[in-house]
Amino acid sequence: MTDTTKKTPVLSVENLTTSFKTPEGWKxxxxxxxxxxxxxxxxxxxxxxxxxxxxxxxSTMRLLPAGRSRTEGxxxxxxxxxxxxxxxxxxxxxxxxxxMIFQEPMxxxxxxxxxxxxxxxxxxxxxxxxxxxxxxxxxxxxERVRIPAAKARLHEYPHKFSGGMRQxxxxxxxxxxxxxxxxxxxxxxxxDVTIQAEILHLLRELQREENMGVLFITHDMGVVxxxxxxxxxxxxxxxxxxxxxxxxxxxxxxxxxxxLLASIPRLGTMGSAVAPKRFPEVDASTGTATDGREMNxxxxxxAPILKVDNLAVRFDLPNGRVHAVEDVSFDLRPGExxxxxxxxxxxxxxxxxxxxxxxxxSAGSIVIDGxxxxxxxxxxxxxxxxxxxxxxxxxxxxLNPRITVxxxxxxxxxxxxxxxxxxxxxxxxxxxxxxxxxxxxADRHPHEFSGGQRQRISIARALALNxxxxxxxxxxxxxxxxxxxxxxxxxxxxxxxxxLAYLFISHDMAVVERMSHRVAVMFLGEIVEIGPxxxxxxxxxxxxxxxxxxxxxxxxxxxxxxxxxxxTEEIKSPVRPxxxxxxxxxxxxxxxxxxVQDVA
Amino acid sequence: xxxxxxxxxxxxxxxxxxxxxxxxxxxxxxxxxxxxxxxxMLGSDATPADIAQLREKMGLDAPLLLQYGQxxxxxxxxxxxxxIFLNQPVTTALAARAEPTFFLTLFSILIAVAIALPVGILxxxxxxxxxxxxxxxxxxxxxxxxxxxxxxxxxxxxxxGQGWFPASGYGGPETPFLERLHHLVLPAVALGVVxxxxxTRFTRAAMLDVLGDDYVRTARAKGAGEGRVIxxxxxxxAMIPIITVIGxxxxxxxxxxxxxxxxxxxxxVGNLVVSAVLRRDYPVIQGALLVVAAIYVLINFIVDMxxxxxxxxxxx
Numbered sequence: 001m002t003d004t005t006k007k008t009p010v011l012s013v014e015n016l017t018t019s020f021k022t023p024e025g026w027k028x029x030x031x032x033x034x035x036x037x038x039x040x041x042x043x044x045x046x047x048x049x050x051x052x053x054x055x056x057x058x059s060t061m062r063l064l065p066a067g068r069s070r071t072e073g074x075x076x077x078x079x080x081x082x083x084x085x086x087x088x089x090x091x092x093x094x095x096x097x098x099x100m101i102f103q104e105p106m107x108x109x110x111x112x113x114x115x116x117x118x119x120x121x122x123x124x125x126x127x128x129x130x131x132x133x134x135x136x137x138x139x140x141x142x143e144r145v146r147i148p149a150a151k152a153r154l155h156e157y158p159h160k161f162s163g164g165m166r167q168x169x170x171x172x173x174x175x176x177x178x179x180x181x182x183x184x185x186x187x188x189x190x191x192d193v194t195i196q197a198e199i200l201h202l203l204r205e206l207q208r209e210e211n212m213g214v215l216f217i218t219h220d221m222g223v224v225x226x227x228x229x230x231x232x233x234x235x236x237x238x239x240x241x242x243x244x245x246x247x248x249x250x251x252x253x254x255x256x257x258x259x260l261l262a263s264i265p266r267l268g269t270m271g272s273a274v275a276p277k278r279f280p281e282v283d284a285s286t287g288t289a290t291d292g293r294e295m296n297x298x299x300x301x302x303a304p305i306l307k308v309d310n311l312a313v314r315f316d317l318p319n320g321r322v323h324a325v326e327d328v329s330f331d332l333r334p335g336e337x338x339x340x341x342x343x344x345x346x347x348x349x350x351x352x353x354x355x356x357x358x359x360x361x362s363a364g365s366i367v368i369d370g371x372x373x374x375x376x377x378x379x380x381x382x383x384x385x386x387x388x389x390x391x392x393x394x395x396x397x398x399l400n401p402r403i404t405v406x407x408x409x410x411x412x413x414x415x416x417x418x419x420x421x422x423x424x425x426x427x428x429x430x431x432x433x434x435x436x437x438x439x440x441x442a443d444r445h446p447h448e449f450s451g452g453q454r455q456r457i458s459i460a461r462a463l464a465l466n467x468x469x470x471x472x473x474x475x476x477x478x479x480x481x482x483x484x485x486x487x488x489x490x491x492x493x494x495x496x497x498x499x500l501a502y503l504f505i506s507h508d509m510a511v512v513e514r515m516s517h518r519v520a521v522m523f524l525g526e527i528v529e530i531g532p533x534x535x536x537x538x539x540x541x542x543x544x545x546x547x548x549x550x551x552x553x554x555x556x557x558x559x560x561x562x563x564x565x566x567x568t569e570e571i572k573s574p575v576r577p578x579x580x581x582x583x584x585x586x587x588x589x590x591x592x593x594x595x596v597q598d599v600a
Numbered sequence: 601x602x603x604x605x606x607x608x609x610x611x612x613x614x615x616x617x618x619x620x621x622x623x624x625x626x627x628x629x630x631x632x633x634x635x636x637x638x639x640x641m642l643g644s645d646a647t648p649a650d651i652a653q654l655r656e657k658m659g660l661d662a663p664l665l666l667q668y669g670q671x672x673x674x675x676x677x678x679x680x681x682x683x684i685f686l687n688q689p690v691t692t693a694l695a696a697r698a699e700p701t702f703f704l705t706l707f708s709i710l711i712a713v714a715i716a717l718p719v720g721i722l723x724x725x726x727x728x729x730x731x732x733x734x735x736x737x738x739x740x741x742x743x744x745x746x747x748x749x750x751x752x753x754x755x756x757x758x759x760x761g762q763g764w765f766p767a768s769g770y771g772g773p774e775t776p777f778l779e780r781l782h783h784l785v786l787p788a789v790a791l792g793v794v795x796x797x798x799x800t801r802f803t804r805a806a807m808l809d810v811l812g813d814d815y816v817r818t819a820r821a822k823g824a825g826e827g828r829v830i831x832x833x834x835x836x837x838a839m840i841p842i843i844t845v846i847g848x849x850x851x852x853x854x855x856x857x858x859x860x861x862x863x864x865x866x867x868x869v870g871n872l873v874v875s876a877v878l879r880r881d882y883p884v885i886q887g888a889l890l891v892v893a894a895i896y897v898l899i900n901f902i903v904d905m906x907x908x909x910x911x912x913x914x915x916x
Contacts, residue, residue, distance in 0.1 A: 061821060063817060063820055063821060091823045091824070091825055092823065093823070094820065094821050094822065094823040095821060095822035095823035095824075096823055099821075100821040102814060102817070102818065102821075104814050107813065107814040107815065108814045108815055108817075108818045109815055109818065110815040110818070110819065110833050110836075110837070111815070111837065111911070111912070111913060112836045112837055112910060112911055112912060113833075113836075121819075121822060121824065122822045122823065125822065125823050125824060126823060157912040157913070159912070159913050170818070173818075173822060174821075
């Protein structure tokens, strides 16, 4: 193609500024954003939460509430300014010339309409098809996004679909009218890595077939490296850098981009380390990073603080029994981190909850500090809860908004009658300092804190009883990269100082590699592979472990497309008939401490 | 379809159990009420022989279990006993009074829903505007107004003042049907307005809740117009709490018939209950209690069934 055919971009955004109405007047949340997307091209907008990347997308579609927001600048779609278009014209654009998919596949589909109806609606609205014509076309679209048994699933409701399949439905809906531009707002963030790889692969294929422009919004530099031709980096409402993706990765110019790239957890940065390594410390003013130091090794001779044997957790549904956890055994020593990894629904969180006895195990034994707590009664459980604590994923939902953080942290101390109110207050101050907050913050309420700070508060609360081990369920998953590194480092420091043991539940392989002494990989309720961290990451034996590690996007554009095309299949269900008895699995030892489940 | 049939059967089974409990409780209440029903009914100057005779007539002299058995057996055969004062079977007495109660409830709820749904939806869509604030204030006022007070005002203005509607009564079977219904206009408006307040508030809250949901944004991103977004995508999701509160309102209307029918002088079931209580006509009280309880259970059953129709995720 020569320069004479130089096309006008599909989308061209010029000096876009969007303001929200606040009690103090209009406040700009994005300022002077300019970008363009050509046909067949993928442009990524990357940034942390609050950077304004979603607002940019919603402004483009004019989907922000009219009275409470104001958008200035120009948004040219094929040369037409969308900011000057009437509402009726915009309706033709939305779902017609621009398709959009969102982050949350679980909530983005309407639960009370069939998926066929929801996809067909776009066709009826824009292409004037009758509902029966639209249905035929819908089946074709569902097949295009590789939904198995499309025709049979047409009349099913969203709750019968997995997250990955729902995102395929969203894509089918967005592409129904063959838009020139697809805006994808964090479309894979809520998905497991293997599913993410499938969806990214599908999007790339469809883009090639349709020669569509894609504006891809994400916080994940790995995904950016994987798919974007060009990248726009945003920080607190400003565009700080834009350019070709490989150039930005190779030679970032803005300080913020440098520090963002420096703080991404990457696979394969452990070198010869045996123990976990702290995350790189990033100097925000220069964007340079110093690699974190390796933590002190753990004595392998001490007795385990936690010993789990043949644990099983099963739930009964009307149509069968869920084998959420089946025959899981492992132990955990003081000062050690064992990570449980696997996809959603693999039973890793259920395992953690059963150990803390938030759930009752169906079989097996859990021995904490020499005491079997499997059948512990109310009183024994109280004592046990002093030894073991839990940190949850969502720092916004796991703190009660009505009580001050000080009372939240003091509550376990008072509930266990360990101290009087006065001493507890001093203890709260001490704990807040330990997690990197100030003692004066005790009187504030959770809404006054950021996500990272709230997670620190959750950690302080978990530490209040001086536990010996902590179940950290996706404790850093919801945090932005820079904050994620800080909170992970805090966990590592606390571990070294107090000899804490962690059961670290996570789907984020790069963080797991950094944090763990040992790793257990779970699939469909069973451990398929367990061993020292280096053995699992450098020498994965089980096919599933290999798939999991290779699906992690690599934040390096030069290595794009090296991962094999993923398989399209729904995760198998752990729901079995009531008379199903889980087969006894056998494991072979590959190297000392590294066990792999034998193929049945 | 099989799932719905199964759920239906399960609910019907549950309904039967609740009704059995209601029957038992009603039976016990009449037995544990202080005083001998027969003696109370006959007054202070009745002779022991009179009382014994009435007791025998009412079956009160038989062993409790036998009485219970006969009571249940009677109900199963559609026999609620014999009214002592009206000299007719309780079922006949109830049936004769059912019409005004039925139509009053029906019209009241129709008026309430006709006001509440559009106002509630509009109020949610226009949240924070003057309209919304007026709706919020008015519904608060309307919810705290007793329906009989509003009824009296309406009678004062439109019946006594303008003479457009009758002030009370209903008319016997010989009165033309439409004229009978004419009597119901003022009471139905009073009840409808008062009941609309609660339903409006629920509709508004439910709509506000769903309008912020992701799938509503998806619908807009698809190019659906506001009308479609609100009436199709949002409203169907908001229907569950709305259906619940409509069901509750109907149940309260039926139970509240005792007050309303007295104020408006309507010869309905509520009126029958009041006079039965005054005359200690136990079989009638007992029968009316059973019927009202059965209606309550039936409404709840219908509401549950509507849940299934509205929300495919509901499993019973």
